[in-house]
Amino acid sequence: MIRGLFTAASGMLAGERRQDVLANNLANANTIGYKKDDSLMRSFPEMLLYAVNDHTGSGPQGIRPGMPDVGAVGTGAFLEEILPRFTQGTLKPTNNKYGYAIIDVDRPLNPQAPDARRKTFFAVTDGSGSSFVTRDGEFHVNQQGFLMNAAGLFVQAVDDQGLPAANSRIKLNDTGTSLEAGTVEENGEFTVNEAYRFDAVDVLDTDRLQNAGNGGFRYDPANLGARTGEVRQGFLEGSNVDLTETMTDMIAVMRSYEANQRVIRTLDGTLDKAVNSLGRI
Structure with missing residues (x-):
């Protein structure tokens, strides 16, 4: 008993x-x-x-x-x-011109397949050296002109290898017409780098991600690759929660x-x- x-x-x-x-x-x-x-x-x-x-x-x-x-x-x-389950969420249109959604490419259903756990994410940073990936593409421009999400994380630029560039950010140009990518120096000065761009990155194995809260995930730099999914502007990806289930x-x-x-x-x-x-x- x-x-x-x-x-x-x-x-x-x-x-x-x-x-x-x-x-x-x-x-x-x-x-x-x-x-x-x-x-x-x-x-x-x-x-x-x-x-x-x-x-x-x-x-x-x-x-x-x-x-x-x-x-x-x-x-x-x-x-x-x-x-976490990284299945595709439902896309919905948005009036936010800085809103982006990611559409994953079709991959094998077999979880043992090499690319089955590969997904596309946005790379973000908290500005103090910690980097994360997220599927939350509802970005906005802060008072300094930097692109960031609702959790206060800055969007990182991607280099010519398709990987997040260190100390990089995305900023609205002086005329307010387009986004430009560059690096932020220790004194806070922003320097444009023509080799950088706004883009997403791939996580090769999502099983190796660690949930950091606020929609962000910690990652191993060796677990990243160039983007294979599609980034669509003017849309946002909803959650993949099935309410009935x-x-x-x-x-x-x-x-x-x-x-x-x-x-x-x-x-x-x-x-x-x-x-x-x-x-x-």
């Missing part, structure tokens, strides 16, 4: 964490470029129980050959990992949570009888 309490409690804790993931997906259903998280559940190793005969005086550990087994019993579950999953998790609650209440009542009733006999 004590084992059953721990098993049911572990299921409740895992369900609570999964519900948090689903609730976060639901809250970001209208967030531009948001990629939903999937929670991977896993069970603890099962235990094989035996009908232990203690008449020999050897104690409950004395398992003799041929002793009948009761069967396997589960020992609980846990949430092993949370993985998410609500259905939340209901299923809640029912599982309630079932584990009933198990705990039943075991608690049984233990109460064993302690308070049988203990007096």
Whole structure:
């Protein structure tokens, strides 16, 4: 019975964490470029129980050959990992002239294929040396003329190799008619570089990305390549959250949570009888 309490409690804790993931997906259903998280559940190793005969005086550990087994019993579950899913979101038009959406190229459905986990992103930086990639293309120009997103991250320029250039940014020119790319010196001065341009980059293996929040992902520079997807101006990519699927999953998790609650209440009542009733006999 004590084992059953721990098993049911572990299921409740895992369900609570999964519900948090689903609730976060639901809250970001209208967030531009948001990629939903999937929670991977896993069970603890099962235990094989035996009908232990203690008449020999050897104690409950004395398992003799041929002793009948009761069967396997589960020992609980846990949430092993949370993985973002980088499927294409729905494109929608925008009046923001600095709004961009990425359209991924068709790739093999087999996740073991070399290019199956390759996706296109925008490269952004926080200005202090940390760089990220994002699918949020709802950019705007700040007071200094730099192109940035709603999270305050500056859009990085891409060099002639199709990779993010260090200390680079995109800026509106002095006449306010077009965007130009260049580098920002230590004194804050912006220098135009004709070899740089505004573009997106490819992440070769999205499984190696780390979620940094606000729609950004940390990356390994060796995991980047030149863009293969299409960048379309005047559109934004919506989230890839399926509201119907998410609500259905939340209901299923809640029912599982309630079932584990009933198990705990039943075991608690049984233990109460064993302690308070049988203990007096």
